[in-house]
Amino acid sequence: MLELHDVAFDGHHGRLVEPTSFSVPDGGLAVLQAPTAMMRTALALIASGRMAPDAGEVRIDGVAELRPLRLRTALVDAPTITAPEHHMTVKNVVSEFLALRPLRSRVGKNARRIGVRAWLAEHDAEDLAGARIDTLEPLERVGLLLELAFSDPQVRFAVVDSPDRHEVDRDQLLDFLEDRCSVDHDRAVLAVLEEAPAREDIPCGFAGHHEGPFVLSAEHAEDPEAEAAGVTDAAGETAAATQTTDDDVEATAAEEIARDDTTPDETSPDDTEPDDTTPDTDLDDLLEDKR
Numbered sequence: 428m429l430e431l432h433d434v435a436f437d438g439h440h441g442r443l444v445e446p447t448s449f450s451v452p453d454g455g456l457a458v459l460q461a462p463t464a465m466m467r468t469a470l471a472l473i474a475s476g477r478m479a480p481d482a483g484e485v486r487i488d489g490v491a492e493l494r495p496l497r498l499r500t501a502l503v504d505a506p507t508i509t510a511p512e513h514h515m516t517v518k519n520v521v522s523e524f525l526a527l528r529p530l531r532s533r534v535g536k537n538a539r540r541i542g543v544r545a546w547l548a549e550h551d552a553e554d555l556a557g558a559r560i561d562t563l564e565p566l567e568r569v570g571l572l573l574e575l576a577f578s579d580p581q582v583r584f585a586v587v588d589s590p591d592r593h594e595v596d597r598d599q600l601l602d603f604l605e606d607r608c609s610v611d612h613d614r615a616v617l618a619v620l621e622e623a624p625a626r627e628d629i630p631c632g633f634a635g636h637h638e639g640p641f642v643l644s645a646e647h648a649e650d651p652e653a654e655a656a657g658v659t660d661a662a663g664e665t666a667a668a669t670q671t672t673d674d675d676v677e678a679t680a681a682e683e684i685a686r687d688d689t690t691p692d693e694t695s696p697d698d699t700e701p702d703d704t705t706p707d708t709d710l711d712d713l714l715e716d717k718r
Contacts, residue, residue, distance in 0.1 A: 432491075434480040436478075443465060444469050453615055457632075458620055458630070459620070461633075471587075476493050503587045503588065516559055521547060525543060585615070601629060
C-alpha cells in the first residue's frame, strides 16, 4: 500500500499543498484531486518519491524511506518533467524509456532486455511507431506511457499527473485506468486529477484533506461547501502570489508610455515572443531551489 501521511509542501509565496493524507490500495485505482496544476504536480512528485515533502511522510508497505518508494513507483506524464516532448514519435519515446530504464530492471528472473521493435510488437503498437506522441488519442497516450512505466518489474505504483488535461471524458478515463490495473494484480495507479466524477467504486481524496482516505459520493460532490473546502487555501495562495497594487500598475504603465515615446518600435508583432507565465515554470524554479 502507498500511503500519504499529512504531506505538505511550501511554495515561494507560502504553503502550496496543505497537509494531505490518502492511501492507494495494492492492485487498484485511486484518485487524488487538486485544483491547480502546481498542486497536482507537487503531489505527484511527492507520492512517487521524486520530491520530499516539507511536512509529513510517504510510506510504501509501511516503510517511510525514499529509496524503496522510488524503486516501486513511477511518475507518469508529468508536464515538463516526465511527459514526452510533443514532437517525439512513439518509437522515439519507447526507445528513450527503454534506454534509460535502470539496469536493475534488466536483470533477474522476471526481467529481460528488450528492443524497441519487440516491445512495440508485444504491446500491439507497431502501427503507432511512426506517429507523433501528441497525435495519439488521449487514452492511447496514457495507456502507452503506463505500459512503459510497468515494464520495469519493480514498479508497482504508477502516479499519473493530470491525465484529464488531454480532453478526455473523466468517466472513460477512470474506466480505462481500472482496466490497466486489472492486467496484473500487482499494478496500482494513482491518478492526480483536477476533478473526478462522483463514483463510489473508486477511492478518492482531496488535496488538503487530512482525516484519512474516503470515497467520493454523489452527495459530497453536490455539496458546495464540501467541494469548496479543498480549494480554499490553494485559491488564497494563488491570489496572494499574483496580487499587484494599484500603485505598481500605474507606475508600470507610466514607464511603458515613456519608453514608447522615446524608443522607436523595431519589433513587429510576429517577432514578439509570448510571455510564459504558466504555473509549471514557477514549480520548476521551486524544485531547483529545493534540490
